[in-house]
Amino acid sequence: MIRFEQVYKRYESQHEALSGLSFELLSGEMAFLTGHSGAGKSTLLKLIALIERSSHGQVIVNNQNLNRLPKWKIPYYRRKIGLVFQDHNLLHDRTVFDNVALPLIIAGENHREIGRRVRAALDKVGLLGKERSLPIALSGGEQQRVGIARAVVNRPPVLLADEPTGNLDPELSREIMYLFEQFNQVGVTVFIASHDQDLINQMSYRHITLQHGKLAENHS
Amino acid sequence: MKLFNIHNYLLRHVQVMLSSLGELWRQPVATTMTLLVIGIALLLPAGLYIILKNVEQVSGEWQQANRISLFLQNEMSDRRGEQLAEQLLTWPDITEASFQSAQQSLNEFREISGLQSLLDTLPNNPLPAVIIIEPEENQPQEATEALLERLAALPEVDLAQLDMQWLQRLRSINETGQRGISILAILLSLSVLLVIGNTIRLAILNRQTEIRVIKLVGGTNAFVRRPFLYTGMWYGLLGGVLAWVTLLISLLIISGPIDDLAALYDSQFKLQWFAGQMLFGLPLCGLLLGVMGAWLAVSRHLSAIEPS
Ligand SMILES: Nc1ncnc2c1ncn2[C@@H]1O[C@H](COP(=O)(O)OP(=O)(O)OP(=O)(O)O)[C@@H](O)[C@H]1O
Numbered sequence: 235m236i237r238f239e240q241v242y243k244r245y246e247s248q249h250e251a252l253s254g255l256s257f258e259l260l261s262g263e264m265a266f267l268t269g270h271s272g273a274g275k276s277t278l279l280k281l282i283a284l285i286e287r288s289s290h291g292q293v294i295v296n297n298q299n300l301n302r303l304p305k306w307k308i309p310y311y312r313r314k315i316g317l318v319f320q321d322h323n324l325l326h327d328r329t330v331f332d333n334v335a336l337p338l339i340i341a342g343e344n345h346r347e348i349g350r351r352v353r354a355a356l357d358k359v360g361l362l363g364k365e366r367s368l369p370i371a372l373s374g375g376e377q378q379r380v381g382i383a384r385a386v387v388n389r390p391p392v393l394l395a396d397e398p399t400g401n402l403d404p405e406l407s408r409e410i411m412y413l414f415e416q417f418n419q420v421g422v423t424v425f426i427a428s429h430d431q432d433l434i435n436q437m438s439y440r441h442i443t444l445q446h447g448k449l450a451e452n453h454s
Numbered sequence: 455m456k457l458f459n460i461h462n463y464l465l466r467h468v469q470v471m472l473s474s475l476g477e478l479w480r481q482p483v484a485t486t487m488t489l490l491v492i493g494i495a496l497l498l499p500a501g502l503y504i505i506l507k508n509v510e511q512v513s514g515e516w517q518q519a520n521r522i523s524l525f526l527q528n529e530m531s532d533r534r535g536e537q538l539a540e541q542l543l544t545w546p547d548i549t550e551a552s553f554q555s556a557q558q559s560l561n562e563f564r565e566i567s568g569l570q571s572l573l574d575t576l577p578n579n580p581l582p583a584v585i586i587i588e589p590e591e592n593q594p595q596e597a598t599e600a601l602l603e604r605l606a607a608l609p610e611v612d613l614a615q616l617d618m619q620w621l622q623r624l625r626s627i628n629e630t631g632q633r634g635i636s637i638l639a640i641l642l643s644l645s646v647l648l649v650i651g652n653t654i655r656l657a658i659l660n661r662q663t664e665i666r667v668i669k670l671v672g673g674t675n676a677f678v679r680r681p682f683l684y685t686g687m688w689y690g691l692l693g694g695v696l697a698w699v700t701l702l703i704s705l706l707i708i709s710g711p712i713d714d715l716a717a718l719y720d721s722q723f724k725l726q727w728f729a730g731q732m733l734f735g736l737p738l739c740g741l742l743l744g745v746m747g748a749w750l751a752v753s754r755h756l757s758a759i760e761p762s
């Protein structure tokens with residue numbers, strides 16, 4: 235599903251964030267991405283979401299070589315990738331419903347379908363009662379779940395999460411991870427960057443560990 | 455299925471159109487100020503255009519009043535002058551030719567000027583005999599001028615003068631005015647473009663986070679651009695309507711006195727409002743300028759806002 239072949243990423247600052255990285259994530263797999271701060275985890279996820287492009291080497295997602303994807307196709311590509319961020323990236327002047335509906339509105343879904351799918355996604359993350367609330371009125375864990383609902387609402391085959399539990403206490407973190415597991419069980423490829431070692435160790439999934447932009451560990 | 459998508463698409467456009475109008479409505483003070491600036495910028499060239507068109511109409515009416523005065527050589531007899539007038543009447547492009555002797559000219563002048571005693575002290579009559587000619591009506595200006603030249607070339611004629619040459623001057627002033635208005639219109643259109651562009655630029659900066667998030671979840675540039683284009687459209691359209699209403703009110707205020715003045719001069723002149731053309735033209739110009747200004751601002755700033 236996701237394949238890196240000798241990928242290098244150098245920022246303008248000449249700093250090499252990733253160097254010679256190769257690995258593969260199979261379709262329907264769930265994996266953790268770990269490593270010290272500055273190891274290159276966020277950079278790696280940004281390459282998959284095409285927020286950044288590799289300086290060298292191939293990134294192949296769903297048999298599509300991202301180097302060859304023209305700029306105008308990026309929006310359509312991103313609709314097939316669900317993104318979850320540590321700081322949620324919610325729109326604070328819109329209700330929970332409207333935040334979750336955004337990807338569907340962008341994709342031009344009709345009104346009835348939008349209502350149905352937004353409610354299904356909110357139900358999944360346990361926030362059906364909060365659809366009229368503004369994000370400000372929600373707790374950190376709830377906001378993160380709104381972000382997850384938005385990421386999965388148009389049923390993307392790939393779900394990427396960058397430190398999704400970074401600001402949450404252990405119990406809330408476990409709930410969030412449990413949600414990701416559920417999506418994985420229905421066939422979604424899930425890739426989560428985290429440095430919460432305890433949490434990762436509680437769950438028996440593959441980890442890919444980065445160290446200074448290089449692959450340090452890759453095992454189940 | 456295809457039809458269904460088009461339906462969704464149009465519905466979405468209408469929604470964005472209305473919500474960008476709602477956005478303007480929610481900031482009444484800022485919106486009103488912007489609309490006033492746009493309205494005035496559109497109003498000025500339109501108002502000047504209407505004034506010029508009306509002046510043109512007035513001068514058109516007076517074209518019929520063209521007259522040529524032939525001042526005859528001093529030593530000529532009245533008899534010869536009368537003969538000349540009769541002869542000129544046979545010219546096809548002359549409808550009227552009346553002779554006025556030097557003595558008659560003097561009498562007339564005496565009456566009008568009230569310089570009786572002064573004129574009496576003169577040893578002889580300083581005024582020449584005159585033939586007043588009315589050229590064929592409805593002939594082009596050039597034909598009248600050609601006639602004037604032929605008349606001036608006659609040996610009996612000392613000087614041929616087209617009365618109301620000031621009318622021509624008025625016309626050329628009018629023409630200059632029209633060019634001036636064109637330039638003014640272009641400059642003011644440019645300023646409308648800049649005002650709307652700048653307003654949209656601020657709106658874009660205010661919504662950077664939103665734009666980033668939209669791009670992150672797969673929004674195309676067209677999707678991001680759309681609400682801003684509609685905002686620009688509303689500014690231009692409403693500014694145009696405002697200009698039209700202001701123009702009508704101004705015309706209403708000045709039309710009474712102007713029509714009275716025209717009646718006083720026994721003129722056929724009626725103030726032309728061009729209300730229909732302006733109702734169509736002003737909002738349309740505004741709309742086009744608005745969309746263009748928004749487009750420029752959006753293309754300049756949109757690509758700079760990328761998710762990171
Ligand atoms: N936009 C950027 N411009 C320049 N350098 C960058 C940029 N983004 C990241 N870097 C550098 O690349 C390296 C990897 O950064 P990255 O954000 O991928 O690390 P990370 O593993 O996600 O760290 P953390 O756990 O702290 O989030 C860091 O040294 C960082 O300074």
Ligand SMILES: [Mg+2]
Pocket residue numbers: 275276277396
């Ligand atoms: Mg990071």
